[in-house]
Amino acid sequence: MTEETPKRELSGFANFLAGGFGGMCLVIVGHPLDLLKVKLQTGGQYKGVADAAAKTLQAEGPRGFYRGVSAPLVGVSPIFATCFWGYDMGLKLCRAAKGKDADAKMSLGEKMLAGAFSALPATALMAPVERIKCLLQIQGEEVARGAKPKYLGMVDCARKLHATGGIGSVFKGWEVTLMRDVPGSVAYFGVYEFLKEAFAAEDGTVSSAGILSAGGFAGMATWAVAIPPDVIKSRWQTAAEGTYSNLGDVLRTLLREEGAAALYRGVAPAMLRAFPANAACFFGVDLAKSILGSAGL
Template identity: 50%
Template sequence: MSADESKSVEASSSAKAAAKGTADSIKSFISGGFGGVAAVLVGHPFDLTKTRLQTAKAGQYTGAIDVVKKALAVDGVTGLYRGVVPPLLGVTPIFALSFWAYDVSQKLIRTITPNRTSQTLSTAELAAAGFLSAVPTTLVTAPVERAKVLLQVQGQGSEKKYKGVIDVIRVLYREGGLPSIFRGSVATIMRDGPGSAAYFAAYEVVKKALTPKGADPSQLNLGAIIVAGGSAGVAMWSIAIPPDVIKSRIQSAPNGTYSGFLDCARKTIAADGVKALWKGFGPAMARAFPANAATFLGVEASRKLLDGFF
């Protein structure tokens, strides 16, 4: 083979690799959106219960079951889906960005470690990729969570100030501009950075452990996906509740209540003790397994479908 032919082959291989990388990123983006929709449909009632426990005045509820009973008494079954529109509208970009960023982060780690003996990432590297995936996602997650929390909280006895998600954004912008809409962004990254690290690492590790010897973990195995996805959710929420409590309080409180993440943490502990940082733990953990099993089923099934197209 001549030098020119060799260069042509190398160029063709590089072009094919680049095209494959782009296709993989697109598929990660789309499948992440499908996974997010599945997560919201399964998990929103649990999330509403968690948020109300975290933000309610002392003594307003006796526990998670009491929250559910009172929501049903006031609004019926639809009350359990109060505030569902913001996550449904935001879930596609949030989860799409998350899974896309996770895919890109894995490629980045391989790029900066060119002398590695295996293309398979270690558990620590998977966790690092998961943490990095939370950074761009926060740009969408923070305002969506802000709107969702305000809509969820106003159904527990406070004045119904907002008519819907568009009204929330409009009012927040009028009252405080973009800073008001993005309030709680620091708390969001404090929750989602470590949480995503545990999330993706746990999924990959558990799925690999449950895959039969000699089989490819990337192939669709419903049992392994359900258990690994559920385990990923449990791993994430086992460490994400304290910053989530602070995030919910910052995003639901009147202007000027807290000066920031640390101020909210200090005032929360001073008023209600350290145990207040674990409010909503029960509903969050109850939601974690089914919602995230649904997430990864949606991701893996849609990814397999997309692989058949390009």
């Protein structure tokens, strides 16, 4: 498969659908390492990625690596659909502001600005999904140690969060999610577009290997920027009520008790996950765009 310059601009709806499919590809490939990342960020009983993987396998079996997958798998389609729709809208806004035609070449800076814009609508969906996902992942460890499960699944978790703390509890951590995703999305789309252009042949086509490579490195660039706020987010979203007074308290407590290195806890599984998961995401998006473009959407 190669990516060719489209004869007509894809609709916002087509970008929405393509982003949703790409997000599903990302979750299927990347969830096991995302689970290990959360475990390393929120618990101190693991020596590293290999130790966390071995203990997860021993305590929960192979299915343990997909603990909590229901929330991101169900939620990721609208999240990534919204993200790629937002990126498309950001590009259109940049074109409109500069008076450019639909087929005009966009600068890298304009693409990065569109990436920042894409994070705004996506966060509205991302924050509650990640809150539920993290709680279910941590619960898996507690159940493996003999504890009674507090949540019976994604829907039950959302219902109980709302019952005890209202909508604010469901969306707990949205601020730090936005702090993570705006710069992360700038890196995500900026690096992808830069490398895709670098890998393009003379006729402008990009091979499947080029798309996979650009997507993989884009994912790694994103997490290089996003890990510190992601650590704070994981602590804040999984802590019992009353543990921290605010996000600043999370940061101060973490630095005081564990040092600055704790801000990069979970970086190894995040980076290991980033390349294959995001390579799969952009490959899925490109495949879906090709199919939808052929269908005239």
